[in-house]
Amino acid sequence: MEFRLNLPPRILLLHLTLLSVTKWSESARVFTIMNSCDQTIWPAITPGENFRGGGFKLKPGHSLVFKAPVGWSGRIWGRTGCKFNKTGTGSCETGSCGSKLKCSASGKQPASVAEFTLAALDFYDVSLVDGFNLPMKVTPVNGTGNCTVVSCVADLRRRCPAELSVKSKGKVISCRSACDVFDSDEYCCRGVYGNPTTCRPTHYSKIFKKACPTVYSYAYDDPTSIFTCSGSDYVISFCSFKKKQVLNVTR
Numbered sequence: 426m427e428f429r430l431n432l433p434p435r436i437l438l439l440h441l442t443l444l445s446v447t448k449w450s451e452s453a454r455v456f457t458i459m460n461s462c463d464q465t466i467w468p469a470i471t472p473g474e475n476f477r478g479g480g481f482k483l484k485p486g487h488s489l490v491f492k493a494p495v496g497w498s499g500r501i502w503g504r505t506g507c508k509f510n511k512t513g514t515g516s517c518e519t520g521s522c523g524s525k526l527k528c529s530a531s532g533k534q535p536a537s538v539a540e541f542t543l544a545a546l547d548f549y550d551v552s553l554v555d556g557f558n559l560p561m562k563v564t565p566v567n568g569t570g571n572c573t574v575v576s577c578v579a580d581l582r583r584r585c586p587a588e589l590s591v592k593s594k595g596k597v598i599s600c601r602s603a604c605d606v607f608d609s610d611e612y613c614c615r616g617v618y619g620n621p622t623t624c625r626p627t628h629y630s631k632i633f634k635k636a637c638p639t640v641y642s643y644a645y646d647d648p649t650s651i652f653t654c655s656g657s658d659y660v661i662s663f664c665s666f667k668k669k670q671v672l673n674v675t676r
């Protein structure tokens with residue numbers, strides 16, 4: 426950028442200040458990913474170039490900080506019960522993206538997912554459209570505007586209808602979406618149900634919505650589930666939110 430120095434100094438200074446503020450707020454956003462679960466999780470992020478290649482291991486109580494550029498639009502979810510070898514190949518009980526530690530494709534159902542589109546005005550949401558595997562919360566920090574905290578704090582593994590439950594060793598490890606289980610146009614918002622007028626909440630999506638009122642519970646759940654904030658950083662935390670949480674970030 427080139428500056429012409431024929432402006433009065435005061436105005437030039439104002440210009441420089443505005444430019445640097447704009448540049449600072451538009452260059453990158455800070456994403457803090459926290460594991461508040463009592464088990465190790467393997468967060469996954471797509472696209473993941475700015476997030477350790479799209480996946481990493483995160484022990485209980487640990488957090489990692491990343492920067493994502495404005496223009497980034499992606500998904501963040503958690504994986505559980507993973508085993509990866511030294512080359513990052515393996516599998517997970519829930520949320521896996523094929524056999525890789527570093528995800529380049531979307532995860533396999535079911536998984537609770539946070540979705541972001543970073544722009545002049547950010548859009549973000551937490552979605553259970555693909556089912557539920559871990560409680561999660563998105564907290565905007567340092568932003569301006571509505572900036573609502575979105576969470577699914579309730580552990581839907583405990584309230585999952587039997588026909589949607591995925592079990593391992595007798596324990597429910599995730600809750601599938603009705604679309605995934607029954608594959609019908611009504612549950613999947615396809616065919617004649619493929620628009621916001623005909624695709625209505627169902628018995629199953631209502632169970633998700635009741636437990637977590639601010640999440641996407643079916644494909645056209647937009648009016649109550651999409652949130653905006655400007656120039657914000659985000660904290661994405663997994664699991665227990667009952668204890669008062671101290672944001673103890675290691676940089």
Ligand SMILES: *[C@@H]1O[C@H](CO)[C@@H](O)[C@H](O)[C@H]1NC(C)=O
Nearest residue numbers: 509510511512513514515524
């Ligand atoms: C990791 O696992 C993959 C798939 O099973 C295998 O092809 C690869 O050789 C393994 N690498 C190591 C270092 O064990």
Ligand SMILES: *[C@@H]1O[C@H](CO)[C@@H](O)[C@H](O)[C@H]1NC(C)=O
Nearest residue numbers: 570571572573648649652653
């Ligand atoms: C803030 O959110 C509420 C409800 O989500 C909405 O009605 C309102 O228009 C929003 N305000 C702004 C400034 O975006």
Ligand SMILES: *[C@@H]1O[C@H](CO)[C@@H](O)[C@H](O)[C@H]1NC(C)=O
Nearest residue numbers: 455456457566567658659660
């Ligand atoms: C909020 O902004 C301040 C000042 O730039 C920064 O130090 C802090 O890390 C930000 N908080 C988060 C959670 O990103």
